[in-house]
Amino acid sequence: MPIQPIAETMLTAIENELLEIVTRTREPDHDGLYRMLAYHMGWEGEDIGPNARGKRIRPLLVLLTTGATGGEWKRALPAAVAVELIHNFSLIHDDIQDNSPLRRGRPTIWKLWGSAQAINAGDAIYSLAQLALLRLEGTSNAEITIQASQILQNACQKLTQGQYLDIAYELQRGMNLESYWSMIEGKTAALLAACTELGALVGFTEAHIQKAYHSFGYHLGLAFQVRDDLLGIWGDSLITGKSTQSDLISGKKTLPVLYALSKNGPFAKRWEQGAITPDEIPALVTQLEVEGARAFTQERATEITRKALKALQAAEVKGEAGEALTNLTEELLTRQV
Amino acid sequence: MPIQPIAETMLTAIENELLEIVTRTREPDHDGLYRMLAYHMGWEGEDIGPNARGKRIRPLLVLLTTGATGGEWKRALPAAVAVELIHNFSLIHDDIQDNSPLRRGRPTIWKLWGSAQAINAGDAIYSLAQLALLRLEGTSNAEITIQASQILQNACQKLTQGQYLDIAYELQRGMNLESYWSMIEGKTAALLAACTELGALVGFTEAHIQKAYHSFGYHLGLAFQVRDDLLGIWGDSLITGKSTQSDLISGKKTLPVLYALSKNGPFAKRWEQGAITPDEIPALVTQLEVEGARAFTQERATEITRKALKALQAAEVKGEAGEALTNLTEELLTRQV
Numbered sequence: 001m002p003i004q005p006i007a008e009t010m011l012t013a014i015e016n017e018l019l020e021i022v023t024r025t026r027e028p029d030h031d032g033l034y035r036m037l038a039y040h041m042g043w044e045g046e047d048i049g050p051n052a053r054g055k056r057i058r059p060l061l062v063l064l065t066t067g068a069t070g071g072e073w074k075r076a077l078p079a080a081v082a083v084e085l086i087h088n089f090s091l092i093h094d095d096i097q098d099n100s101p102l103r104r105g106r107p108t109i110w111k112l113w114g115s116a117q118a119i120n121a122g123d124a125i126y127s128l129a130q131l132a133l134l135r136l137e138g139t140s141n142a143e144i145t146i147q148a149s150q151i152l153q154n155a156c157q158k159l160t161q162g163q164y165l166d167i168a169y170e171l172q173r174g175m176n177l178e179s180y181w182s183m184i185e186g187k188t189a190a191l192l193a194a195c196t197e198l199g200a201l202v203g204f205t206e207a208h209i210q211k212a213y214h215s216f217g218y219h220l221g222l223a224f225q226v227r228d229d230l231l232g233i234w235g236d237s238l239i240t241g242k243s244t245q246s247d248l249i250s251g252k253k254t255l256p257v258l259y260a261l262s263k264n265g266p267f268a269k270r271w272e273q274g275a276i277t278p279d280e281i282p283a284l285v286t287q288l289e290v291e292g293a294r295a296f297t298q299e300r301a302t303e304i305t306r307k308a309l310k311a312l313q314a315a316e317v318k319g320e321a322g323e324a325l326t327n328l329t330e331e332l333l334t335r336q337v
Numbered sequence: 338m339p340i341q342p343i344a345e346t347m348l349t350a351i352e353n354e355l356l357e358i359v360t361r362t363r364e365p366d367h368d369g370l371y372r373m374l375a376y377h378m379g380w381e382g383e384d385i386g387p388n389a390r391g392k393r394i395r396p397l398l399v400l401l402t403t404g405a406t407g408g409e410w411k412r413a414l415p416a417a418v419a420v421e422l423i424h425n426f427s428l429i430h431d432d433i434q435d436n437s438p439l440r441r442g443r444p445t446i447w448k449l450w451g452s453a454q455a456i457n458a459g460d461a462i463y464s465l466a467q468l469a470l471l472r473l474e475g476t477s478n479a480e481i482t483i484q485a486s487q488i489l490q491n492a493c494q495k496l497t498q499g500q501y502l503d504i505a506y507e508l509q510r511g512m513n514l515e516s517y518w519s520m521i522e523g524k525t526a527a528l529l530a531a532c533t534e535l536g537a538l539v540g541f542t543e544a545h546i547q548k549a550y551h552s553f554g555y556h557l558g559l560a561f562q563v564r565d566d567l568l569g570i571w572g573d574s575l576i577t578g579k580s581t582q583s584d585l586i587s588g589k590k591t592l593p594v595l596y597a598l599s600k601n602g603p604f605a606k607r608w609e610q611g612a613i614t615p616d617e618i619p620a621l622v623t624q625l626e627v628e629g630a631r632a633f634t635q636e637r638a639t640e641i642t643r644k645a646l647k648a649l650q651a652a653e654v655k656g657e658a659g660e661a662l663t664n665l666t667e668e669l670l671t672r673q674v
């Protein structure tokens with residue numbers, strides 16, 4: 001995606017701060033632990049570079065928000081990297097839980113060093129996230145640091161609750177829609193809401209503006225996930241670079257599928273019989289559309305996107321950062337990948 | 338062990354605060370997550386009770402320390418339960434990493450719910466530990482809360498470093514003595530040092546007293562571990578209720594064994610050939626003693642214990658809590674179990 005100059009500057013600052021935090025605890029007698037973290041962060045090992053690092057969207061959201069409140073974005077760097085480290089801790093543990101051999105095109109930590117070391121590497125990053133956040137005291141003050149820690153840890157609680165639901169339903173072919181919303185709230189929306197709330201907090205905004213930013217991040221997260229569900233079935237394979245049908249084949253519990261299951265029609269009957277084969281995909285995708293699953297999901301996406309944009313408007317973004325934040329939002333919510 | 342009235346009162350307060358923290362996040366749609374945590378904490382499921390809960394020695398150390406500085410121990414409750422939650426998070430992950438089916442005589446979380454849920458349950462407790470600690474702001478102030486968070490997270494970093502070494506050397510039959518000290522510093526001493534330092538911090542003691550308490554907890558942890566290593570080989574099986582030889586059979590890297598390996602004598606030659614069988618134990622235990630491993634370990638234990646007691650003296654403990662802290666120390670460092 002095209003990146004504006006201010007975002008470029010922020011991304012460089014994020015990478016430097018991340019590197020500093022992760023490197024600080026490096027010592028000769030446990031250097032191997034550092035190397036796992038540096039590998040996962042995309043700084044060491046094979047195929048390093050931007051792709052191995054991920055987009056760092058969450059910390060960018062934190063900084064853009066602080067900037068968009070009219071605040072000095074550099075003061076929010078500790079919160080930004082804390083959020084990115086929390087995201088990465090959860091990815092490392094997620095990969096073990098899902099038995100995923102690849103992350104960002106490279107072998108996962110558990111695949112290279114075993115599950116025991118991977119669990120521990122995730123724990124180490126989690127702890128670094130907290131240590132990173134405490135540096136807010138130097139750029140802001142003690143009260144803000146404690147409020148920030150509360151916001152971040154509440155998001156972590158929701159993360160584990162969402163993850164609990166995801167794992168608990170793993171062996172089942174369905175899940176009710178209520179649990180779906182709880183799951184994606186925990187797995188995606190809670191941390192994005194924390195990003196924008198933290199950014200606003202460090203910007204010393206008024207309470208109603210901070211609330212608007214929280215609501216913006218929350219709905220941005222939900223909308224992003226629902227769009228992801230749509231693209232996982234109806235995305236253009238030429239654009240996504242993966243089979244458009246993969247979510248149906250992997251049996252992932254996405255909103256269109258769960259909607260169709262709640263209707264208990266022909267799609268549900270086939271789904272409950274077990275794994276879908278590639279040759280069944282075209283007919284099943286049509287069937288999902290006939291049963292209204294695509295329209296339902298599209299409506300939810302539109303509705304939530306509207307809420308996100310309304311909240312962003314209420315937040316009264318300012319300056320170059322505000323413009324970049326608006327652009328990033330549009331890109332995230334219209335992405336085809 | 339005999340418990341003094343003040344310690345009894347503290348243990349009740351600890352249990353109530355723990356229960357409140359863990360129950361706060363309980364909600365119907367992810368009740369199963371709460372039940373795993375409540376099971377692990379010894380409040381739910383089969384065989385609940387004091388044995389299932391563990392001794393809660395770490396939070397007790399925090400509160401006794403605050404009391405022994407002349408401070409109001411109740412104000413340290415958030416720090417005390419935070420430490421106990423960190424300890425329990427590490428146990429849950431440790432059990433997965435070690436593939437241990439039992440903890441405190443009951444099936445481990447991963448054994449009952451699978452590794453994926455167990456990793457997540459540990460993460461949830463880790464996050465609760467941070468949320469618990471933040472309540473210090475209400476009983477103390479913002480500055481103390483941030484310092485406490487720093488102390489706790491530094492200990493967590495060391496915990497993951499010690500765990501890294503433990504896992505890294507798992508498949509090897511040996512480890513140099515330097516790595517041994519790094520490992521037990523991380524796995525045992527760092528958290529005990531955090532306990533007494535946190536207790537002193539909340540007691541608003543002078544810097545040199547806080548430093549003495551840190552040193553006390555640190556050496557208490559090391560001494561406890563080295564004694565544990567001795568008891569794992571020379572402990573009276575009638576008292577320990579387990580085979581005295583188990584550490585030799587399990588291949589655990591204890592101080593007497595690592596000392597003998599560094600001597601590269603007959604014991605080392607046998608050890609390097611693979612697993613020890615029960616019938617070899619009597620001769621090997623004698624061999625260890627002949628090679629000076631028992632005397633070496635005993636000397637280290639005595640030396641570190643002396644440092645712990647000297648630090649305790651420098652801390653100038655006061656009142657009933659001070660007396661209870663001294664008694665607890667003696668019990669921990671002369672225990673036969």
